[in-house]
Amino acid sequence: MEIMLHWEEPVSFVKGATAPVRKAWESLGIRTIGDLLLTLPRRYDDFSRITKIAEAQNGDFVTLEGTVVKCIKLNSFRKRFAIFRLMFEDETGKLNANFFNQPWVLEEFKPGRKIFLSGKIAIKAPYGKTLVSPIWEPAEARTLAAGKVAPVYGLAGTLIQKTYRRLMQYVLENVEWPEDAVAAGELERMKLLPLQEAIRAVHEPNSSNHAEQGRRRLAFDEVLGYQLALGAERKRSTEAGAPAIPFDQNFAKKFVESLPYPLTGDQKKSVWAALQDMERDQPMRRLIQGDVGSGKTVVAAFLAAHVHRHGYSVALLAPTDILARQHAITFQRLFAMHNIPFALVTRTDKRLYQGREEEVLKNEQVESLAAQGNVVLVGTHALLENGRLPKDLALAIVDEQHRFGVGQREALLLGSRDDGHVPHLLSMTATPIPRTLALTLYGDLDISLIVEKPAGRLPITTKVCHGEQREKAYQAIRDAIGRKEKAYIVCPLIDPSDALGVTSVTEEWKSLSKGPLEGIKLGLLHGRLKPKEKEETMEAFKNGDVDVLIATSVIEVGVDVPQATVIAIEGAERFGLAQLHQLRGRVGRSTMPSSCYLLTDTEGPGLERLMTMERVQDGFRLAEEDLKLRGSGQLLGTQQSGHEALTIARITDGDIISQARDEARRILDTDPDLTKHPLWKRAVEGMRDAAHLE
Ligand code: ADP
Ligand code: MG
Numbered sequence: 001m002e003i004m005l006h007w008e009e010p011v012s013f014v015k016g017a018t019a020p021v022r023k024a025w026e027s028l029g030i031r032t033i034g035d036l037l038l039t040l041p042r043r044y045d046d047f048s049r050i051t052k053i054a055e056a057q058n059g060d061f062v063t064l065e066g067t068v069v070k071c072i073k074l075n076s077f078r079k080r081f082a083i084f085r086l087m088f089e090d091e092t093g094k095l096n097a098n099f100f101n102q103p104w105v106l107e108e109f110k111p112g113r114k115i116f117l118s119g120k121i122a123i124k125a126p127y128g129k130t131l132v133s134p135i136w137e138p139a140e141a142r143t144l145a146a147g148k149v150a151p152v153y154g155l156a157g158t159l160i161q162k163t164y165r166r167l168m169q170y171v172l173e174n175v176e177w178p179e180d181a182v183a184a185g186e187l188e189r190m191k192l193l194p195l196q197e198a199i200r201a202v203h204e205p206n207s208s209n210h211a212e213q214g215r216r217r218l219a220f221d222e223v224l225g226y227q228l229a230l231g232a233e234r235k236r237s238t239e240a241g242a243p244a245i246p247f248d249q250n251f252a253k254k255f256v257e258s259l260p261y262p263l264t265g266d267q268k269k270s271v272w273a274a275l276q277d278m279e280r281d282q283p284m285r286r287l288i289q290g291d292v293g294s295g296k297t298v299v300a301a302f303l304a305a306h307v308h309r310h311g312y313s314v315a316l317l318a319p320t321d322i323l324a325r326q327h328a329i330t331f332q333r334l335f336a337m338h339n340i341p342f343a344l345v346t347r348t349d350k351r352l353y354q355g356r357e358e359e360v361l362k363n364e365q366v367e368s369l370a371a372q373g374n375v376v377l378v379g380t381h382a383l384l385e386n387g388r389l390p391k392d393l394a395l396a397i398v399d400e401q402h403r404f405g406v407g408q409r410e411a412l413l414l415g416s417r418d419d420g421h422v423p424h425l426l427s428m429t430a431t432p433i434p435r436t437l438a439l440t441l442y443g444d445l446d447i448s449l450i451v452e453k454p455a456g457r458l459p460i461t462t463k464v465c466h467g468e469q470r471e472k473a474y475q476a477i478r479d480a481i482g483r484k485e486k487a488y489i490v491c492p493l494i495d496p497s498d499a500l501g502v503t504s505v506t507e508e509w510k511s512l513s514k515g516p517l518e519g520i521k522l523g524l525l526h527g528r529l530k531p532k533e534k535e536e537t538m539e540a541f542k543n544g545d546v547d548v549l550i551a552t553s554v555i556e557v558g559v560d561v562p563q564a565t566v567i568a569i570e571g572a573e574r575f576g577l578a579q580l581h582q583l584r585g586r587v588g589r590s591t592m593p594s595s596c597y598l599l600t601d602t603e604g605p606g607l608e609r610l611m612t613m614e615r616v617q618d619g620f621r622l623a624e625e626d627l628k629l630r631g632s633g634q635l636l637g638t639q640q641s642g643h644e645a646l647t648i649a650r651i652t653d654g655d656i657i658s659q660a661r662d663e664a665r666r667i668l669d670t671d672p673d674l675t676k677h678p679l680w681k682r683a684v685e686g687m688r689d690a691a692h693l694e
Contacts, residue, residue: 003174004174004175004176005033005171005174005175005176006033006175006176007032007033007034007037007175007176007178008032008033008034009032009033010031010032010033011025011030011031011032011033011035011036013033014033014036014167014170014171015170016163016166016167016170017167020157020158020159021159021163021167023157024155024156024157024158024159025156025159027156027157028154028156033171033175034178036168036171037171037172037175037199037203038199038218038648039153039154039647040202040215040218040647040648041151041152041153041154041202041203041211042152042153042154043152044149044150044151044152044205044208044211045061045118045149045150045152046149046150046208047063047116047118047148047149047150048063048148048149048207049063050063050064050065050116051063051064052064052090052091052092052093053066053089053090053092053093053094053095053129054092054093055092056095056121056129057121058121058122058123059120059121059122060120060121061118061119061120061121062118062119062120062121063116063117063118064088064090064095064116064117064118064131065090065114065115065116065139066088066089066090066114066115066117067088067089067090067112067113067114067115068086068087068088068109068110068111068112068113068115069087069088069089069094069111070086070087070109070111071084071085071086071087071105071106071108071109072084072085073103073106081100081101082100082101082103083098083099083100084098084099084100084102084103084105084106085097085098085099086098086099086105086109088115088117093129094128095128095129095130095131096127096128096129096130096131097117097119097130097131097132097134097136098130098131098132098133099133100133108138113138114138114139115136115137115138115139116136116137116138116139117131117134117135117136118134118135118136119131119132119133119134119135120132120134135161135162148204148205149205149206149207149208149210149211150165151165151168151202151203151204151205151211153165153168168203169204172199172200172203172204177195177196178195178679179679180194180195180196181195181221181677181679181680181683182195182220182221186663190220190659190663192216192217192220193213193214193216193217194217195217195221197214197217198213198214198215198216198217198218199214199218200214201213201214201215201217202214202215202218215648216653216656218648219648219649219650219653219656219657220656220659220660221683222646222647222648222649223440223441223646223649223653223656223657223660223661224660224663224664224680225680225683225684225687226406226441226646226687227440227443227660227661227664228664228667228668228674228680228683228684229406229684229687230406230442230443231443231664231668231672232672232673232674232684233406233409233410233413233414233443234285234443234444235668235672236414236422237283237413237414237422238282238283240283240414240420240421240422241281241282241283241420241421241422242278242280242281242282242283242284242394242421242422242423242424243281243312243394243421243423244278244279244280244281245275245278245279245306245307245310245312245394245395245424246279246310247275247276247279248306248309248310251305251306251309252275252302252306254338255302255305255306255338258334258337258338259298259334260333261454261455262455263298264295264450264452264453264454264455265452266290266294266448266449266450266451266452267295267298267299267450267452269448270288270299270448270450271299271302271303273286273446273448274286274288274299274303274426274448275303275306277424277446278303278307278394278395278424283413283422283423283424283425284424284425284426284446285425285427285443285444285445285446286425286426286427286445286446286447286448287401287426287427287428287429287438287442287445287446287447287448288300288426288427288428288429288447288448288450289428289429289430289431289438289447289448289449289450290428290430290449290450290451291430291450291451291453291585291618291619291620292430292581292582292584292585292586292619293453293454293457293585293588293589294430294450294451294452294453294454295450295454296428296430296450297327297330297331297560298330298334299428299450300316300327300397300426300428301330301331301334301335303395303397303426304316304331304340304376304395304397305334305335305338305340305376307394307395307424308340308374308375308376310394311374311392312373312374312392312393312394312395313370313373313374313375313376313377313390313392313393313394314375314376314377314393314394314395314396314397315376315377315378315379315383315389315390315393315395315396315397315412315416315423316331316376316377316378316379316396316397316398316399317379317380317381317383317384317396317397317398317399317404317408317412318378318379318380318399318400319380319399319400319403319404320380321346321347321380321531321534321535322534322535322538322559323399323559324344324345324346324378324379324380325344325346325535325538326559326560327378327399328342328343328344328378330560331376331378335376340376341369341374341375341376342375342376342377342378343366343369343375343376343377343378344378344379345366345377345378345379345380345382345383345388346379346380346382346531347380347382347531366388367387367388369390370387370388370389370390370391371387371390371391372390373390373391373392374390374392375390377389377390381404381408383412384408384411384412384415389411389412389415389416390416391416391417391418391419392417393416393417393423394423394424395423395424395425395426396412396413396423396424396425396426397425397426397427397428398412398425398426398427398428399427399428399429400428400429400430400431401427401429401442402429402431402441402442402646405687406684406687407687413425425445427442427445429442430582430585430619431578431651433651434620434654435447436654436658437651437654437657437658440657440658440660440661441646441657456591457588457591458588458591458592458593458594459588459617460584460587460588460594460595460596460617461593461594461595461596462584462595462596462597462598462613462614462617463595463596463597463598463614464572464597464598464600464607464610464611464613464614465597465598465599465600466600466601466607467601470516470597470599471516472597473566473568473597473599474512474516474517474568476566476568476595476597477489477517477520477548477566477568478516478517478520480565480566481520481547481548484563485563485564485565485566485592486541486546486547486548486549486561486563486564486565487547487548487549487564487565487566487567487568488548488549488550488551488564488566488567488568488586488587489508489512489548489549489550489551489567489568489569489570490551490552490553490567490568490569490570490583491504491505491507491508491550491551491552491570491571492504492553492569492570492571492572492574492575493552493553493574500526500527500528500552501526501527501528501552502526502527502528504526504552505524505525505526505550505551505552506524506526508550508570509522509524509550512550517548520547520548521545521546521547521548522546522547522548522549522550523537523540523541523546523548523549523550524537524549524550524551525537525538525549525550525551525552526551526552527552537549538559541561541564542561542563549564553575553579553583559586560589561586561589562589562590563590563592564586564587564589564594565587565588565590565592565593565594565595566587566594566595566596566597567583567584567586567587567594567595567596567597568596568597568599569583569584569596569597569598569599570599571599571600572598572599572600572610573600573602573606573607573609573610577609577612577613577622577625578619578622578651580598580610580613581613581619581622582619583596584596584613585619596613598610598613612625667680
């Protein structure tokens with residue numbers, strides 16, 4: 001008998017997980033068997049319906065079941081390029097399938113062998129129906145994908161889908177299932193699958209609905225764990241208390257006068273509410289929720305300046321280098337007249353200090369700034385490394401909190417001061433989630449809404465361009481560049497093996513630079529670039545000679561380049577409405593008219609969904625529409641590094657999220673230290689530790 005795999009064991013225990021596979025998993029944030037089982041497929045391919053060759057139409061994605069007639073190697077004129085042609089039949093007809101550079105298929109495709117083929121049908125004269133590089137599987141063995149709803153996992157490095165599926169099957173067969181933390185009766189009441197069944201359902205579903213049931217159960221656990229962890233931290237914070245910051249009216253007046261624009265009513269209200277919160281010796285917990293471009297950064301800067309004025313330190317934590325940098329630049333501008341020492345702390349070695357870029361801050365210098373105190377630090381989670389948080393930290397500002405792990409949040413709140421107090425907490429988000437959801441996800445906190453847009457903003461003209469109509473978008477971009485404005489082009493990630501978007505961005509650049517955007521200076525931004533290269537590209541786009549930025553959706557979060565007035569989103573049907581709205585928010589950041597073009601080849605309901613973007617400008621309303629349409633469902637965290645707090649739960653999981661909140665409250669009411677819930681206690685500790693690994 002095989003030795004069972006345990007949940008906490010490293011993935012190196014999986015038979016067949018070679019070094020390159022482990023490396024790929026590592027880069028996807030998968031270290032243990034448990035990580036592997038809880039990393040969901042990105043999507044599913046439905047191969048469960050077998051199509052007959054006679055019924056297969058041009059362009060269809062099909063799975064065929066049939067017999068090998070023969071397989072031959074074709075003569076190719078290109079060196080080191082081999083084509084193999086499989087002739088295949090079922091009882092309704094014949095078809096060819098082409099394979100490239102896979103000499104072993106000659107061995108596999110022996111006449112008479114029964115196999116499955118899955119792929120896209122092309123009808124090409126004179127060959128008739130053809131499949132190009134289909135996936136195939138022997139029909140005699142237990143099938144991994146063909147004939148089923150097959151999981152499609154996120155890939156990295158040299159890891160391929162087939163290997164991933166095979167290893168996953170091995171793990172599912174050999175794992176020792178952990179005990180379910182939710183009692184059977186509770187599961188029944190909440191209509192949730194048992195843990196074991198849920199995990200099986202997401203990796204080996206009987207149907208798409210089955211997979212979704214599985215995901216919902218896992219989302220419940222994720223949110224409940226998160227809630228319990230937040231609850232524990234809240235309890236400790238409340239007991240600890242916070243340094244009270246008295247309101248300084250003179251300074252507030254001076255700060256408002258120094259701003260380059262008048263604050264909107266909602267900005268004022270948010271600042272005012274937070275200033276009042278901080279006057280108390282209980283830690284503030286406030287969330288500022290405002291649509292993209294509503295101007296949250298200035299609110300943060302105001303509060304930071306006020307706390308600094310009172311003699312304490314402030315830290316602002318942002319989820320990406322680009323964002324942290326941008327916040328630092330905004331702060332620099334807004335602090336210019338107030339002599340406030342601040343520094344940008346990210347993983348890159350060039351650290352903006354007092355606005356002087358040439359200045360490279362060494363670790364020791366960051367630490368000495370922190371030790372000195374009364375400073376404003378802006379950064380990514382690099383800020384949380386030992387010794388970088390000032391001991392007199394009185395205000396912690398977190399941009400998009402749900403993108404951070406529980407451990408990171410705790411390090412920020414509980415890991416800095418040594419006088420037993422905790423800093424006040426201000427969270428900011430542009431994620432348009434309903435109030436009750438926000439309360440649940442961020443822990444119970446007070447919410448300030450910024451609805452009102454800064455004066456003079458025009459609505460962003462949005463246009464869906466189908467097929468050939470793309471030319472309209474390119475024309476608009478050329479016109480904008482003619483007016484010395486800037487433009488974005490966003491590319492979707494098409495191929496899961498291209499998680500960093502290198503291929504999609506490069507392909508787009510190739511076709512545009514020789515076609516509709518010939519002669520225009522194009523910059524590229526994708527996940528493979530080094531932080532420094534990203535910075536240089538952003539800088540060239542902002543102030544230099546890059547006029548059009550071709551990027552993956554990394555620009556989704558918060559990039560602020562006011563001269564950019566046109567954004568074109570390629571393959572728009574692949575994005576959720578909420579995400580499209582975030583992307584659209586990259587333009588319309590000045591008083592110049594802006595436009596957003598959604599480029600697509602999709603038809604039917606997908607096209608109609610995109611049309612809502614033309615009608616609806618408001619992010620919150622779009623989120624509601626998205627909920628109604630129940631599209632793909634945007635994830636609450638992001639999938640990119642695997643470290644974020646929520647990778648399974650989605651915005652559309654409102655019912656699950658409130659169930660989890662109620663359950664968390666129930667547990668915390670009677671058992672705040674989780675002594676009677678050891679399984680949850682372990683889960684919460686695991687959450688914390690996972691984030692500390694960083
Ligand atoms: P977000 O809420 O998306 O983070 P930002 O803070 O980046 O928005 O602000 C978006 C843009 O609006 C910035 O260029 C900022 O300078 C500008 N802005 C913010 N508040 C105002 C205001 N009250 N009046 C005019 N412009 C403003
Ligand atoms: Mg922002």
